[in-house]
Amino acid sequence: MKHYEMPPCVRKTTIGGQAIIEGISMKGPQTTCVTVRKPDGTLTFQERPTPKPKHPFWKLPIARGAYTLFTALKDGMNDINYSAQFFEDDDSVDTEPSRFEKWVENHISSDKLEKILMGFAMVIGTILPIALFLVAPTLIVGVLPDGAPYFVRSLLEGVVRIILFLIFMWSISHMKDIERTFRYHGAEHKTIFCYEAGLPLTVENVRNMPRFHPRCGTSFMIVMMIIPILIFAFVQMDNVWLRMILRLVLLPVVVGIAYECNRWAGRHDGVISRAIRWPGIQMQKLTVFEPDDSMIEVAIASMEKVIPPDDSDAWK
Numbered sequence: 289m290k291h292y293e294m295p296p297c298v299r300k301t302t303i304g305g306q307a308i309i310e311g312i313s314m315k316g317p318q319t320t321c322v323t324v325r326k327p328d329g330t331l332t333f334q335e336r337p338t339p340k341p342k343h344p345f346w347k348l349p350i351a352r353g354a355y356t357l358f359t360a361l362k363d364g365m366n367d368i369n370y371s372a373q374f375f376e377d378d379d380s381v382d383t384e385p386s387r388f389e390k391w392v393e394n395h396i397s398s399d400k401l402e403k404i405l406m407g408f409a410m411v412i413g414t415i416l417p418i419a420l421f422l423v424a425p426t427l428i429v430g431v432l433p434d435g436a437p438y439f440v441r442s443l444l445e446g447v448v449r450i451i452l453f454l455i456f457m458w459s460i461s462h463m464k465d466i467e468r469t470f471r472y473h474g475a476e477h478k479t480i481f482c483y484e485a486g487l488p489l490t491v492e493n494v495r496n497m498p499r500f501h502p503r504c505g506t507s508f509m510i511v512m513m514i515i516p517i518l519i520f521a522f523v524q525m526d527n528v529w530l531r532m533i534l535r536l537v538l539l540p541v542v543v544g545i546a547y548e549c550n551r552w553a554g555r556h557d558g559v560i561s562r563a564i565r566w567p568g569i570q571m572q573k574l575t576v577f578e579p580d581d582s583m584i585e586v587a588i589a590s591m592e593k594v595i596p597p598d599d600s601d602a603w604k
Contacts, residue, residue, distance in 0.1 A: 295497060298486035300555060300603035303594060304503065305480070305587075306364050307472035309371040309465070312587050313363070314476070316594030317601045320363070323590035324371045325582065331589055334370055338594075339363075353547025354540040360505070423532055425449040430528035439521040446517035453513060457574040467577065475579035475587035477501040483595070489588045491581050499579075500572045503554035507568020512546035514567065519545075555603060 305314040311324030315338055322334040339359055341347055346355040425448040429441055460466045481497035482489055501507075516535065519542065525531050553564040579587070595601065 295481055295485050297484045299484055301480065301484055301601045302603050303480060303483070303591070303601050305476040305590065306360070306367065306505070307469045307476055308364075308367050309375060309469065310472070310586075311371050312472055312476050312590045313367040314587070314590035314594050315363075316596055318596050319594045321590045321593035322367045322370055323586050323593070324374055325586050326374045331586065332374070333589075333593065335593060349548055350541065350544030353544035356547060357543050423535075424452065426528060426532045426535060430531075438524055442517050442521040442523075445520070446514065449513050449516075450510070453509070454571075454574070457571070461574050470575055471577040471579045472583050472586065474499040474576045475583040477504065477576060478579070478584065479587040479591050483591060489591060491584050491588070494584045494588060495581070499576050500569045501576075502565045502569070503550060504568060504572055504576065506572050506575045507553075507565065508546055508550045510567045510571045511549050511564065512542060515542050515546050515549070 303314065303316045305312050308322070308324070310326075311322065313320065313322045318338055320336050320338045324332050326332055341352070341355050345351055425445040428448050429445045432441055432444070461470060475494070477499050478494045478497040479489065480501060482494045485497070487493045519538070520531070520535070523531075523534065525534065549564055550568070553561040555561075
């Protein structure tokens, strides 16, 4: 196994980010900043307080992973919607609205409609991955005879799940808009590495940093697909529908365990942590591309907005 060398680190930070349409959303312990490069080349910023769990339960190990994933999905949808407004198509031809469009305009306010659409998009964005990467492998492997060993069944489900994920990520990585977003993803990683190395946040310094980060969401996803192989290898349940329901019920637990594994592996550099990081690092080759200097400028601008003055981002 080839060891992935991380750059020298003088601080571990809790700051993280998400790549969006022509921009980056960077989340610090106190402030979250969404930075977008508009079509005219200028940068626009949207700053907001970083949400924190209100109940102590969501700060506990395992539970904090489910909370982090939910808030990341919710905030990610809002940030993408914010960045998309700067790149809406210019409809030069006026068309007569349909009867349905007129009814919607007369009965639903624009703000309410936007919330409805965002909620619908979030539901679909959650259901589709679950159906594709959780339910589909269970149904596919369900053709095995009932007497098949549970470890073999669980292992095959994991293999099918990872193959589907690889095909999906490889396919979308070749789409032009997604390819640019993945390049912003690389800018985000490089900027965080530069900050953790204690170097000034300049384009030159950031450019020389690696693009694969051990605490990336892609690494989290691949670990989340491996964990069920170990959990369900010992669950004796022949009925395919009951197995599928059980996987859905235990999904928050799987998410929490994957989060803790990824968190621990990102903070340590030993044989075990390298082994945990390795699949995610390989997977990032499909989701993290080399950015250009303009993308790095966006990442730096967003990073500088969220660095706290009191060192509260230190990962203790």
